[in-house]
Each structure stands twice: as C-alpha cells, then as structure tokens.
Amino acid sequence: MTLRLKLMLGLVALTATGLILTIVATVVALRGYLVDRVDVRLRAVEQVARLPLAAVLAGAPTGSRPVLERAIAPTDYVVEARRTDGEILRVAGPADRSPPLLAEIATGKATGEITGETTGTTAPPADGTPFTVTHSGERYRAVLDHVPGGEVLIAQPLATVRDTLRRLVVAAAVAALVVLAAIATLAWLLLTRGLRPLRVVASTASAIAAGDLSRRVPEGPPRSETGQLSRALNIMLGQIQAAFTARVASQNNLRRFAADASHELRTPLTSIRGYVDLLRAGMVPPAETDDTLRRVAEETARMQTLVDDLLYLAHLDELRPRDRVDVDLVTIAEDAAANLRAVDPGRPVTVEVEAGPEAGRHVLGDPDALRQLLGNLLTNARVHTPAGTTVTVRVTGWDAATPAQDRAAVLAVEDGGPGMPPEVARHVFDRFYRAAGSRARGRSGSGLGLSIVAATAAAHGGRAEVSSTPEGGTTFRVYLPGGVSDQTPADQA
Missing domain, CATH: 3.30.565.10 (Histidine kinase-like ATPase, C-terminal domain)
Structure with missing residues (x-):
C-alpha cells in the first residue's frame, strides 16, 4: 500500500468517524426534542380530557364518548380509563387493538421506560409524568393520571418520531457518503500534488543509483517539510558526489603515479642494467671501470631524486591534514x-x-x-x-x-x-x-x-x-x- 493511499484512507476514516458521531448526536438530540413535543401535547390533551373522563368513570352515559373523541383530537391518541372495580373503557384509539394498554401494564406484559430509562417494573410513575411503554412491538409515550372513580391513560404512538428519525438517518447517511466520496477525491488530488516532491526524490535517487551523481532534487519552500527534505538531500548528495569525485581523483592519481613512475624510471634502470651487464661480462676495460661506476652512481642518484619527487607528489595528492x-x-x-x-x-x-x-x-x-x-x-x-x-x-x-x-x-x-x-x-x-x-x-x-x-x-x-x-x-x-x-x-x- 502506497503512502498516498494510506494517508487518504486515514483521512477518510477520520472523517467517517466524525460524521458518524455527528449523526448520532443529531439523532439523539432530535429524538429528545420530538419526544418533548409529544409530552407537551400529551399534557395538553390530559388537561382537556381530565374532567370528561372523570365523568365517564363516575357513570356518565356512553353517549358522552363522541364528545370526548372530539375533545381528544387527534384521533391517533390512545385514551383508556379504568374504574375502581377494574373495568377498562377504551375511549379513543384503534378499535381492533386488544388487549387494552392498561391491562398490559397491569399484568406486567408491557415494558416501561420513565424519561428514557427502563424501570424493570410495572409500577406507574407519578401522575402527569410522561413515560414510554412498548406494547405489541409498538412504542408509546403515555401519561397515567388518577382521577375520582379510577385512573386514566393517555398515550400516543412514537411511530412518527421513529419515521422522522429513520428518514434523518437515511438522509444523513447519503449525505455522509457523498461527503466522504468528495473528501476522498479531493484528498487523492491534494496528496498526489503534495507528495509529488517525494516522487521526484525517488526518481532522483534512482537516477543517482544508476550513476548520475550530478542530479539534484528541486527545492521547495524552505519552511515546508518537503523543502527541508530536498535541501538536506541535496547537501548529502553534494557530499557524496564530492567524496566519489575525490575517490576517483585519488584512483586516477594512483594510476598516473604508477604510469609516470614506470615511464620515468625505465630509462635510468635500463642504463644501470646495461652498465652492470657490461661489467659482469668483462666488456669494460679496466681503465674505464671507474667511469662506468660513476655513471651507474649518477643514474642511481637521478633515479633516487625522481622517486623522492614522485613520493612527495603522491603525499600531496592525498591532501592529508x-x-x-x-x-x-x-x-x-x-x-x-x-x-x-x-x-x-x-x-x-x-x-x-x-x-x-x-x-x-x-x-x-x-x-x-x-x-x-x-x-x-x-x-x-x-x-x-x-x-x-x-x-x-x-x-x-x-x-x-x-x-x-x-x-x-x-x-x-x-x-x-x-x-x-x-x-x-x-x-x-x-x-x-x-x-x-x-x-x-x-x-x-x-x-x-x-x-x-x-x-x-x-x-x-x-x-x-x-x-x-x-x-x-x-x-x-x-x-x-x-x-x-x-x-x-x-x-x-
């Protein structure tokens, strides 16, 4: 995996994490707001329906139900009343729902949550305190109130809240995917441009490895990381080239020294060898022996001077401190x-x-x-x-x-x-x-x-x-x- 791909994936992962946290926080905040709005309506309905419901529990004729239904608009509310003798009256809500919600709460078959916390019991909250219950897979926000002659339950399904939150999550997820795609594309383009100096460094290093020691990395802005890296690399490459050049020069000097020494020493050595061969063969007259030995000594001194000069030049070529x-x-x-x-x-x-x-x-x-x-x-x-x-x-x-x-x-x-x-x-x-x-x-x-x-x-x-x-x-x-x-x-x- 390339560095560019790693950086892009890391950026996308961080962005996705941030978006998920933002969506979760938004959903939680919106859910609380919507539930609060439901609670406000429940309390309003409770205040309107309290007296008519008390009249029903006190034995008012059933003809008062249409009056209650008109008072408890909208009709998606579930309104149930229970007399002291246990009889449950369904005042409003779906007619096909059975058993009543109050019966479920009484028998413990409905799970209860008070202000978002699971109670784990069937004990109802205080009068007028909204709570959440689940009945037959449906969640309700309810208010339980005790009135003369029994108790009254007013509940509203949270399907609207659920649908609203679901649509929000879907819309946020789509928007997040679009944002992530846009960020991934922009990150790829920006990283491609931002990492271009590194690719130049890599190509320059390859060229240098191939033998082109004169190549240098283009320097960017001095305060940027790539600019500092390029400058440091150029300094290092300059030192490497200088060291390599010095090494080549030293090798060339050594070859030249050997060639020059062999060339210049050939003549005196040839002369000395010739005189020595003549002396060993007895071809030099006794009267000329001293003169021959003098010539051998002169050639030897000349060769010694030449060797001294060559050694001194070799010492200077090494540039020793x-x-x-x-x-x-x-x-x-x-x-x-x-x-x-x-x-x-x-x-x-x-x-x-x-x-x-x-x-x-x-x-x-x-x-x-x-x-x-x-x-x-x-x-x-x-x-x-x-x-x-x-x-x-x-x-x-x-x-x-x-x-x-x-x-x-x-x-x-x-x-x-x-x-x-x-x-x-x-x-x-x-x-x-x-x-x-x-x-x-x-x-x-x-x-x-x-x-x-x-x-x-x-x-x-x-x-x-x-x-x-x-x-x-x-x-x-x-x-x-x-x-x-x-x-x-x-x-x-």
Whole structure:
C-alpha cells in the first residue's frame, strides 16, 4: 500500500468517524426534542380530557364518548380509563387493538421506560409524568393520571418520531457518503500534488543509483517539510558526489603515479642494467671501470631524486591534514634568495615586500613545504635563464580590511629570461612535461619541480599561476590563503 493511499484512507476514516458521531448526536438530540413535543401535547390533551373522563368513570352515559373523541383530537391518541372495580373503557384509539394498554401494564406484559430509562417494573410513575411503554412491538409515550372513580391513560404512538428519525438517518447517511466520496477525491488530488516532491526524490535517487551523481532534487519552500527534505538531500548528495569525485581523483592519481613512475624510471634502470651487464661480462676495460661506476652512481642518484619527487607528489595528492603554523613569507623569501646567491653568486637576486600590515605577510602553512615550493621556483629560474639574469622574489600581503574568506597572500618569482610561448605556459605545471626550447628542463631534468609547486599550493588551499611572453620575462605567482589561527601554540601542539 502506497503512502498516498494510506494517508487518504486515514483521512477518510477520520472523517467517517466524525460524521458518524455527528449523526448520532443529531439523532439523539432530535429524538429528545420530538419526544418533548409529544409530552407537551400529551399534557395538553390530559388537561382537556381530565374532567370528561372523570365523568365517564363516575357513570356518565356512553353517549358522552363522541364528545370526548372530539375533545381528544387527534384521533391517533390512545385514551383508556379504568374504574375502581377494574373495568377498562377504551375511549379513543384503534378499535381492533386488544388487549387494552392498561391491562398490559397491569399484568406486567408491557415494558416501561420513565424519561428514557427502563424501570424493570410495572409500577406507574407519578401522575402527569410522561413515560414510554412498548406494547405489541409498538412504542408509546403515555401519561397515567388518577382521577375520582379510577385512573386514566393517555398515550400516543412514537411511530412518527421513529419515521422522522429513520428518514434523518437515511438522509444523513447519503449525505455522509457523498461527503466522504468528495473528501476522498479531493484528498487523492491534494496528496498526489503534495507528495509529488517525494516522487521526484525517488526518481532522483534512482537516477543517482544508476550513476548520475550530478542530479539534484528541486527545492521547495524552505519552511515546508518537503523543502527541508530536498535541501538536506541535496547537501548529502553534494557530499557524496564530492567524496566519489575525490575517490576517483585519488584512483586516477594512483594510476598516473604508477604510469609516470614506470615511464620515468625505465630509462635510468635500463642504463644501470646495461652498465652492470657490461661489467659482469668483462666488456669494460679496466681503465674505464671507474667511469662506468660513476655513471651507474649518477643514474642511481637521478633515479633516487625522481622517486623522492614522485613520493612527495603522491603525499600531496592525498591532501592529508598537515600541521599548520604561522609562517612569515618574508623570512622564507629571504632564506630562499640567500640560498640562490650561494649556488649562483653572479646572479642578482632581490626580495621585495609590498606595502601593507606586517600580519598580511603571514599565512597558515607547512614551512618546509613552502620553502621547497619557493626553492623549486628559484631553481627553475636559475636553470632556464641565462647567467646573470635578474630574479626578483616579491611578497604581497593581504589587507586587514579584506573579509577573512577573501584574504590571500601572494608569493611571486619574476625573471628577465627569454619567456615561453602560451602553449608551453598552459602545460608548465603538468607532471613530466618538457617543452622544447630554452625552458626545456625542470629541476634535475625530471619535469616535476613545477608540478610540486602547484600541488603544494593546492594542499594549502591556494593555487599557482604563470604569466609569460615569448618576448621575455616570466612571472610565477602562488596565492596562499591569509590569516593566522586563533589557537595558541600550546593548542596547536
């Protein structure tokens, strides 16, 4: 059974219960009202017929009966009198009724109810008090009164009341069925419309299960239950898609790592194996043995450097949480510039700091990783520019007035070298990318130096960019989120 059908049946059941209770209450109230009206008429008839009936009981001639019948209109009343000697006179009522109602009450064959309650006895109520009796399957409302010479019973059948109530029940039942049918139809239409978002959710879930992770549930009004459900589902789907994308990216990085490693390690391994085979076969003259071993050592060192770079990139691809501390970019820039001067004393290297608050030059990061990042950029500038080319390290801090989420410090390395064409600049951060021309080799010729720069920037929540022209001049910029953590050093430890 669907949720829509359950809700509709529940609503119809509740409505039917309410209608039944309403009909019962209406019937009870109307029955009481009609019986009260009968009682009023009975008392009126009693007052009119009291004296004539007393005269009949006192021995008046029977010719007075027509006078009584005219006085006791309408004629559907049952009027009976009983003398003290037990004789019962039927004054008004159906002539074919036998035995008289008074006789039935006296013998206990008529059940009695006083004001709606069953007495369980034949004792009549007080004079002038209406009560209900059942005689020969017919219910009567009666008044018993003691007069000189005997007692008088005036009764009226409750068939009219019964018929009225029966017609009311039939009419109410028909109306209730019509109302229930209308409510069921409206409930079905409204529930169909109201549960439409749930069907959309179900279809979206089916599409996602089939592999379409980009599907989202249309969001309804934010205060409605379906709107809140849709929003929560979209958030959950976004997280699932992000996790799945990260998983796919991790698998792709692993495959690329394995492919790149096997490709790049093939050349040094082939060289080492060739030299070792020559040495084992005795094909290398003794005078060239040291030179051959030196080449084996160089290829081994090159392979070791390549493996270290690949492992470091794999570590950055995992995006593991790293211990972040407050890092002063100016200090790192000055240290990197000093290292370049030591390696290439003849190259002019300057460090420039843009004007701004001192705090704007601080970021949260891994100092060792940022030192390697800047070292790779300076090594790239040293290797790919002629000797004596000026290299400038520029640090631009973030402005304190900038919103926290938009703060970013910029670490830039500018050189006056030959530059690079746009097609090379687009791939300069790709792993193992080597372009032909003056900027053909990265650090140690592996093509991983700038890839490490881009991966380190991404691991810090930033990015790396390059701008260059073939006419000359290349600038690498690394954007790092600015700001210092509110935690104390003790907390960070």
